[in-house]
Amino acid sequence: MPRLRPWLIFAGALLLPQAAFAMAPIEGNWVNPHGSVVVTTGACRDALCGWVRWADAHATADAADAGVTHLVGTALLQNYHSRGPGRWAGYVFVPDRGRSFSSTIEQIDADRLKISGCLLRGWLCKSQIWTRQRG
Numbered sequence: 825m826p827r828l829r830p831w832l833i834f835a836g837a838l839l840l841p842q843a844a845f846a847m848a849p850i851e852g853n854w855v856n857p858h859g860s861v862v863v864t865t866g867a868c869r870d871a872l873c874g875w876v877r878w879a880d881a882h883a884t885a886d887a888a889d890a891g892v893t894h895l896v897g898t899a900l901l902q903n904y905h906s907r908g909p910g911r912w913a914g915y916v917f918v919p920d921r922g923r924s925f926s927s928t929i930e931q932i933d934a935d936r937l938k939i940s941g942c943l944l945r946g947w948l949c950k951s952q953i954w955t956r957q958r959g
Contacts, residue, residue: 848934850912853877853957862957863900872912872929874901876919887919895919901939904929916941 851866854874860883865874879887879895887895902924904914916927916939925941932938935956942949 848931850929850931850937854937854954855957856954857952858883861895861900863954865901868899868903870905871914872901872904872906873899875899883919890920890922892919892922901927901929 862878863874864877902915904912910931912929915924930938940951
């Protein structure tokens, strides 16, 4: 049996996690860092979108103060298009501000998304890590 070169074994090991990660769908239910909102992501026309599935009383009140009377059902993630493996660009609607912002999503792994909203075409950005809701 021929002996494998160490670099071949190392290179193969690097490819395995990426292959497994590429299989993780972004569609599903995602919870914000505060646990106050659950968003369901899925296809909308030829894009990726996300709608509020559940919101706690505090998030609902903050949204109402900004004029969003029905937070559940509101599209928070709007018109995202793929920008490469695990990356999307679109718009995020921030209910307590009543505004949409330029946004990116980076899928960190099967259970975490980094969602960024930015002013001035990519300047002055804020990010949050959202986690997949299981069960």
